[in-house]
Amino acid sequence: MYKQIKTHLFVLLIFSLWASNSHSEINVFACEPEWASLVQNLGGSKVNVFSATTALQDPHHIQARPSLIAKARRADLLICTGAELETGWLPLLLRKSGNGKILPGQPGHFMSADHVTLLEKPKLLDRSQGDVHADGNPHIHLDPNRIMLIAEALASTLSRIDPDNQSYYQKNWTSFKDTWSKAITKWEQHSQSLRGKKIVVNHNSWVYLENWLSLERVATLEPKPGIAPSSAHLAQVLAELKDNQADMILYATYQNDKAVRWLAHKTHIPVVALDFSVSSDETLFQWYERILNQLLDSK
Amino acid sequence: MRKKFIVAATIAAISNINPVWADSDIEALRKQVEALKKDYEQRINALENRLQQSEENAQLAQQKVEQIVDKVENTKSTSSAGQSNFNPAVSVILDGRYADFDNDPDAYELPGFMLGNEAGLGEDGFSIGHTEIAFSANIDDKFYGKATLAIHDHEGETETDLEEAYIQTLGLGNGLTVKAGRFYSAIGYLNEQHEHTWDFADAPLIYRGLFGNQLRDDGLQITYVAPTDLFMQVGSELFRGDRFPGGGDHDGVGAWTVFANIGGDIGIEHSWQLGFNHWRENDVNGRTSGGHSHGGAATETPSFSGDSKISSLDLVYKWAPNGNPTSQNFKFQFEYFDRREDGNITMLNSGPPEEVSTYDGQQDGWYAQAVYQFKPHWRTGIRYDRLSSNNKGSDDDVLAEAGLDDEGHTPERYSAMLEWLPSEYSRIRLQFNRDDSYEDADNQIFLQYTHSLGSHGAHQF
Numbered sequence: 001m002y003k004q005i006k007t008h009l010f011v012l013l014i015f016s017l018w019a020s021n022s023h024s025e026i027n028v029f030a031c032e033p034e035w036a037s038l039v040q041n042l043g044g045s046k047v048n049v050f051s052a053t054t055a056l057q058d059p060h061h062i063q064a065r066p067s068l069i070a071k072a073r074r075a076d077l078l079i080c081t082g083a084e085l086e087t088g089w090l091p092l093l094l095r096k097s098g099n100g101k102i103l104p105g106q107p108g109h110f111m112s113a114d115h116v117t118l119l120e121k122p123k124l125l126d127r128s129q130g131d132v133h134a135d136g137n138p139h140i141h142l143d144p145n146r147i148m149l150i151a152e153a154l155a156s157t158l159s160r161i162d163p164d165n166q167s168y169y170q171k172n173w174t175s176f177k178d179t180w181s182k183a184i185t186k187w188e189q190h191s192q193s194l195r196g197k198k199i200v201v202n203h204n205s206w207v208y209l210e211n212w213l214s215l216e217r218v219a220t221l222e223p224k225p226g227i228a229p230s231s232a233h234l235a236q237v238l239a240e241l242k243d244n245q246a247d248m249i250l251y252a253t254y255q256n257d258k259a260v261r262w263l264a265h266k267t268h269i270p271v272v273a274l275d276f277s278v279s280s281d282e283t284l285f286q287w288y289e290r291i292l293n294q295l296l297d298s299k
Numbered sequence: 300m301r302k303k304f305i306v307a308a309t310i311a312a313i314s315n316i317n318p319v320w321a322d323s324d325i326e327a328l329r330k331q332v333e334a335l336k337k338d339y340e341q342r343i344n345a346l347e348n349r350l351q352q353s354e355e356n357a358q359l360a361q362q363k364v365e366q367i368v369d370k371v372e373n374t375k376s377t378s379s380a381g382q383s384n385f386n387p388a389v390s391v392i393l394d395g396r397y398a399d400f401d402n403d404p405d406a407y408e409l410p411g412f413m414l415g416n417e418a419g420l421g422e423d424g425f426s427i428g429h430t431e432i433a434f435s436a437n438i439d440d441k442f443y444g445k446a447t448l449a450i451h452d453h454e455g456e457t458e459t460d461l462e463e464a465y466i467q468t469l470g471l472g473n474g475l476t477v478k479a480g481r482f483y484s485a486i487g488y489l490n491e492q493h494e495h496t497w498d499f500a501d502a503p504l505i506y507r508g509l510f511g512n513q514l515r516d517d518g519l520q521i522t523y524v525a526p527t528d529l530f531m532q533v534g535s536e537l538f539r540g541d542r543f544p545g546g547g548d549h550d551g552v553g554a555w556t557v558f559a560n561i562g563g564d565i566g567i568e569h570s571w572q573l574g575f576n577h578w579r580e581n582d583v584n585g586r587t588s589g590g591h592s593h594g595g596a597a598t599e600t601p602s603f604s605g606d607s608k609i610s611s612l613d614l615v616y617k618w619a620p621n622g623n624p625t626s627q628n629f630k631f632q633f634e635y636f637d638r639r640e641d642g643n644i645t646m647l648n649s650g651p652p653e654e655v656s657t658y659d660g661q662q663d664g665w666y667a668q669a670v671y672q673f674k675p676h677w678r679t680g681i682r683y684d685r686l687s688s689n690n691k692g693s694d695d696d697v698l699a700e701a702g703l704d705d706e707g708h709t710p711e712r713y714s715a716m717l718e719w720l721p722s723e724y725s726r727i728r729l730q731f732n733r734d735d736s737y738e739d740a741d742n743q744i745f746l747q748y749t750h751s752l753g754s755h756g757a758h759q760f
Contacts, residue, residue: 054567056621063617063624065570065760066530066562073474073524088723092757095443098524100470105440131723227722228675256626256675 026162029072029102031080031090032059033277034141035112037284039079042155042172046165050075055277056254059085060131060226064092077161078102079154082111083118083138107160113138115153116146119207130224141277143208144184144288151176183285187292194295200241200269202229202251202260205276213295218246221259229259241267248298252276272298387436387444388754392495394428396421396747408737409504411662411688411705413588413601415511415543420501420743427452428747429494431462443467447493463515474524483515485522485534486556486576488613488634490514496758498630498670500730500745504684504712505636505664509609511543514578516554530562530572540580544607547584554580562615562760567622571615572760578609583642588702599649601701605642605658611635615760628672635665644692644701656694660703663687664710676721682714710736725750 025048030036036051043049050071053059059081062068072078072093080086094103101108118136125134140146155173159166195214199206202221210217219240223233241263249271251260257273264271272294278287398404404420421428428451435445449462465480483491489506490513502512522534538545540553547553556579562572586603612635619628640660645653664686672678687710690703698704716730725748732743 054622057623058625061623061625063570063760064757065564065617066560066572067528067564067570069524069532070528070530070563074526088757090757092759095467095469096476096524098468098471098474098476098522100472103440103470104437106470254621254623254625 026076026158027074028077028079029075031078031086032141033279034147034284034287035079035081037278037287038147038151039077039154039158041176041284042151042169043158044168044172046162046168047077047158053277055275055279058254060088062086062089064089064096068093069096072097072102073099075099075102075108077108077110077157079110079112081113081138081140083113083135083140084133085113085138107157110154110157112150112154113140115150116140119211120204128224130222131226137204137207139205140208142206143212144180144187145212146208147284148177148180148184151180179285183288187288191292191296197248198244198246200237200246200249200263202249202255202257205252206250218244221251221263228256234259234262238263238266241269245269248272248295250274270298387434390431390433390435390754391752392429392431392433392493393750393752394430394495394748395426396428396500396745397425398423398746399744400741401743402739402741408702409508409686409710410708410737411686411690411703411710412508413586413603413702414507415588418507418511422452428749431493431495433463437469438466441469443469474526476522476524478520478522479518481515481517482520483513484536484538484556484578485520486514486536486558486578486609487611487636488572488574488615488632492759495749495751498668498678498680499682499714499716500728500747501732503634503666503668503682504686504710504736505634505666508662508664508686508710509544509636509638514544516540516542516545518552518554528563530560532560534558540582543588544586544609545580545583546586546603547582549582549584553582554578568618568620570617570760572613573615574611574613576609576611576613579607581606583607583640587647599700600647601697601703602645602647603640603642603658603701604645605640607638607640607642609636609638611637617760624672626672626675630670631668633665633667635663637661637663644697644703646697646700654694654697654700656692656697658698658703659691661689668714676719678718678720680716680718682712682716684710684712684714686710706738708738712736724752724755 025046026043028036028039028043028047028049030039030049030051032053033051033055036049039047040049052068052071053062068089080090100106103109113135118138118140121136122129122132122134125132140150152173155169158169162169191213196216198216198218199210200219200221201217204220204222204225206215206217209215219237221229221234221237223230246269249260249264249269251257251271251273253273253275260271263269274291274294275287278284282290398421400420400423404423407420408414409418430450431447432450433445433447435443438444444466445463446461447463449460451458451460461481463480463482465478465482467478468476471477485491487506489497489503490510494513501507506512516538518536518538520534520536522532525531534557536556537552538554538556540549541547545554556577558574558576560572560574562570564570583606584604587600614633616631617624617628620626638660640658642658644656644658646655647653664684666682666684668680668682670678670680688703688705690698690705692698692703695704712735713733714730716728718726718728720726728745728747728749730745730747732741734741734743
């Protein structure tokens with residue numbers, strides 16, 4: 001009798017677990033909006049995506065707020081940039097959330113930087129060099145070719161986490177691959193006139209964009225990564241620009257624009273303020289289009 | 300193009316074999332041929348140039364590929380040689396200060412409260428504050444571990460203290476986390492945070508009065524985070540209970556706590572957290588505090604035995620424009636504590652006979668502080684502290700000697716500070732206190748640096 005009830009309960013439990021699983025979406029915790037957008041592209045209606053940051057926030061400096069712990073607690077998949085970009089807050093979220101599914105080594109722990117090569121891997125790790133990342137420059141989302149590699153890896157991760165919908169994810173990946181490659185070709189054609197343009201940047205966060213569009217960085221306003229521009233350093237930059245005139249000054253909208261405005265005022269070089277990631281009302285495609293158009297318009 | 304060439308060639312041929320044509324016609328034809336020749340030479344040159352350029356481009360592309368291959372090789376070699384990644388993260392906190400007190404810091408007291416050993420003001424003049432050496436790492440896929448050594452001067456001698464040493468589960472699942480070892484209790488908001496992350500150079504008066512600055516003990520902690528959009532966390536701790544503000548020698552669970560926190564965001568710019576906490580030790584056995592000596596006689600030290608319970612409430616609110624705290628941000632925090640105690644106070648080394656009084660203690664206090672980062676690298680803040688007590692006993696003289704009489708005074712303190720943070724890893728702070736802790740109001744000035752070396756763990760909300 002007891003045994004029967006036990007079996008009964010067991011079957012009921014399994015059934016309820018299965019039922020709840022098959023109807024629920026995959027909860028995705030994305031550290032930055034670009035990954036939220038990418039996972040939405042590949043996961044479609046099967047994923048429920050939350051982005052921990054917006055394009056107007058500095059992904060280096062986010063606080064492990066209670067709301068983020070609550071979201072991380074329920075996540076089935078964590079997607080972040082990695083390469084130490086989130087080192088100031090992500091480890092704490094992982095420790096506090098008590099969620100085994102998104103820990104390093106689990107399929108639900110997806111670090112985009114693990115799937116591509118990084119530029120500017122520092123030879124010398126010393127804090128006097130500023131806020132350097134040991135693995136290399138982490139701002140990989142500004143290279144569409146790297147996005148492609150990451151998307152492929154992400155599609156297989158989704159299939160691993162949710163094998164029932166494997167064909168759905170594969171289908172989405174194929175269509176993404178097609179649209180994205182066409183978009184890359186189009187963008188590369190449209191941006192021919194940007195090649196070789198000389199740019200001044202605020203923070204060294206555009207290296208992948210520079211590489212992709214063959215932009216030439218002639219100066220950086222921060223003397224060291226993460227260290228605010230000093231007046232001495234700015235004066236030096238100004239002197240250098242006298243001999244080597246730049247075409248534009250680039251900065252991310254989440255960054256302080258004081259030094260940028262000062263330099264623009266002194267040199268009359270046009271300023272381009274770019275959102276560093278996807279806004280809440282657009283897709284990854286639209287964001288790429290938007291920043292390219294801004295660059296093209298500024299010439 | 301080809302057609303033109305054929306026509307031109309034919310014309311040229313004709314001109315050669317037809318000498319009967321007029322000179323002027325030949326001249327015109329010759330000119331045409333010359334022009335055509337020039338045109339073709341130019342075109343050929345252009346083609347050659349383009350060919351050369353594409354060869355160069357191909358070479359460039361080849362170079363790029365080689366560079367990328369190099370980079371891949373580099374990544375490979377370092378990730379395999381990355382042994383140091385397995386070493387624990389090491390960090391050192393350097394803290395030093397110059398302090399100026401109007402009153403003698405050794406004469407400090409907090410009427411109505413028995414002060415623990417570490418609750419003093421510190422030294423007048425230059426001194427080294429709280430130097431911390433911390434090691435932490437994920438031990439394996441199941442556990443995280445951390446040990447912190449604190450080095451500080453106490454009465455002229457350098458003391459090393461094992462401040463924290465604990466292990467913590469990783470991803471136990473279902474929102475559960477277990478911690479074991481020596482750690483700061485999760486009760487209160489500030490208590491769990493290390494001194495170097497505080498916004499002021501000294502602890503709030505209520506922390507000084509109840510815990511001797513901070514409450515930590517040896518034991519076990521369990522927390523649970525609910526699977527809700529609103530952050531909801533409940534937890535409990537079981538402690539040995541021998542450390543201040545507990546006391547005695549317990550072979551089981553001497554003290555325990557329960558706590559609950561809720562929190563969330565309002566829009567994108569505001570976030571908050573609210574906490575309720577309770578600490579209890581039913582068998583405090585001989586909790587001593589700093590004694591007074593009377594004219595060369597042996598030091599009389601007050602000692603409390605009985606039961607003790609603390610309840611508290613904390614509220615934190617933070618704001619940052621666009622939720623981006625890098626340039627500007629604001630933080631408000633408020634904490635209230637209430638302690639009830641029931642037992643006896645004994646003056647050790649008094650008498651004979653030893654002076655004893657029954658004790659029925661009621662102490663409470665709160666502080667509120669606001670800190671504003673008004674531009675990158677600069678923060679300023681204000682704080683207000685207030686305590687009160689209503690302690691009763693069979694022998695008022697004993698209570699007075701133990702420092703438990705409030706002397707008709709309400710301890711309070713006003714503080715203001717200005718900080719310069721050249722980077723995430725360094726901070727210079729100037730702080731001023733108007734300290735009305737006891738009847739002689741004191742003006743206190745601190746100039747403090749707090750710098751961190753090595754890896755620097757993430758800070759809590």
